[in-house]
Amino acid sequence: MRETLFQGYQGVVLGVVGLLLFVAPPFLSSFLLTLLTQSLIYAILAMSLDIILGYTGLASLGHAAYLGLGAYSVGILSTKYGAGFWVALAAGVLLAVVVAAIFGLVALRATGVYFLMITLALGMVVWGLGHRWVSMTQGDNGISAIPRPKLPLPWSFAESIPFYYLALAGFLLAFFILRVIVRSPFGQTLVGIRESESRMRTLGYHVWLHKYIGFLIAGGIGGFAGVLWAYYNGFVSPADLQLATSVEILLMVALGGRGTLFGPALGASIIVLLKNLVSVYTHRWLLILGAVYIGTIVYAPEGIVGALRQWTQRASPAPLRAET
């Protein structure tokens, strides 16, 4: 009951946010608009990590790898072979899924800290490739001058407003796909695995396969974010694949609230905006960012959306813990 009540709120909130995002561009300066575009792309990435971190309970430190795979697919295909948007998109997502399929075989043997370490190592492998495979990736100088996508539409994506809508469309697509997945019996099984793996196994679920498929979905959507990221920046370099990027995605999910889908998206936009707006006023912006992280962990360990959810649930006379 409470679950549906909250989802009623959630529906309204989502609708309002969606509407605001849709009508915002004409009222924003072009710089704010590019920050918003950046937030949307990072939101896709954070939501994809949420599938394995929030819903399955596996903290990965290698998620930047999928961003990089998607981005490098676009970079290489469009600058070397003149590939168009759809080809680059398909290749980027496919490559990310294939690599996730290989990495999953290795990483999913472990859980907890060990899973964290293995994904970290695998992420560094992809970073190393980007750094070292110079003939393909141009090393740490990166691939630049990636043209914006050309689609048979009346407007040019080289302009910031049309590209914003492209990113918005990508975000909404990713959001709804992930939302359908987490609400499906499959998604509920993932949550079950997070809560008690042994119980799910006793109930007859194929735990490993569920985790594996979750891992593939996260990789694929992460690759999708990478494709948009490369088009947005017009370049890709190994810096995008660094451990720091993976950690940042993890923090976005933690800040917004893991296992909420909307939370990571919120976390992503907060961090992107904080990073770029605060750094204008002070060179000590990293301190402020650090304080925000610590504040979240101490006062809202379930993240912003998690805290809001607890608060709305506490307001109603019922057991605190929803059955997820």
Added chain:
Amino acid sequence: MIPRVFIIGLMLVLFVSPAAAQGPIRLGFLTILTGALASPGKEMENGIRLFLEEHKNSLSGRPVELTVLDTGGTPAGTLTKARELVEQRKVHIIIGPLAAFEAYAIAPYVNAQRVPTISPSAAADDLTQRKATQFIVRATSNSSLPTQPFGTYAAKTLGIKRVATIADDFAFGHEVVAGFHKAFEDAGGQVVQKLWPKLGETDQGPYIGQLKKDIDAVFIGFAGVAALRFLKQLENSGLKGKIRVLANQTAVDEALLRSMGDEAIGVVSASHYSAALDTLANRKFASAYRKAYGTDPGYYSVGAYTAALFLKQALEKVGGKIEDTEGLLKALRGAAITDAPGGPIRLDKYGNPVHNIYINRVERKEGRLQNTVTHTIEGVSQFWNYPEAEFLKQPVYSREYPPCRFC
């Protein structure tokens, strides 16, 4: 009567001070103030601030409004900050960024937005070679510019035959070594070993242990603190004095020298600048810098200062009209300064400097280490003594090119 006086007065005001009516020159400055490169980034900022202070914040009669932004040292961050400078702050011109990968990241953007950009530090070769862009010029030498004449000098004048190279494993290190490698072998020397510790490696010991025993010299190409550790560990291993140490510009940059000890004495390097350079312009610059910041100026601060000199000269040519992008760009590309701190400097048609390269030796004078100039090679371009067309046909310098024939 009164209205007429008023109108005449108004006209006088308008005609006499056209500059004041034009408003300030908005100058954007991209540097790195957080992370591993924060210390060179701060020196870059010092360079531009010193320049503006000396010019009382005014160029060609117009006040200068400086915006310094921290890129955070990532390409994506640099692009975002460049966007902020152009779209939010509406700057007329950008000086920056610091690192090569940052410059590559913003090159297409500043070109599309038609914002003239002067790079005070980013040294990637191709930025002014195979991928030269109209709106970017460089106020500092590219990676391989000083090391090419150095290779020739090492073989012909120093008489060195066999060299091992060791450098940071990233594009700058690759290009620095490759320039030396090519010129050195073309002049009769042999590079017999190439080692690449990863960028940020804290222990150079294993690499020193790997050095071949029959070398005359080791050439180091470090962008920063790795040079400190390398020289210290080389001394500890007992090799100091047995093999000569040749260094690229940034490995014995003034900013590092002040943290080094006697182990650095005798290192020979090639550079477009030395704080100890004995010219009128440099004595003035170096002493002003020392007075303001208490340390010797180096690669990063002189880069930013020279970039500002370019801007000043170009502005004078267009009569202070910075809004005239075409004219300003033309003036920038035609810039030629006779009394820059590092000596005469002009730009080639790719927007890269042609200037003197100094062969320096680290010595202790007045209680501190300095780069004493021992030899000057005048008017060096990025193509050294190779024909331009032929040079551009070969692949860009990298870890693999030129191939190591004697390894």
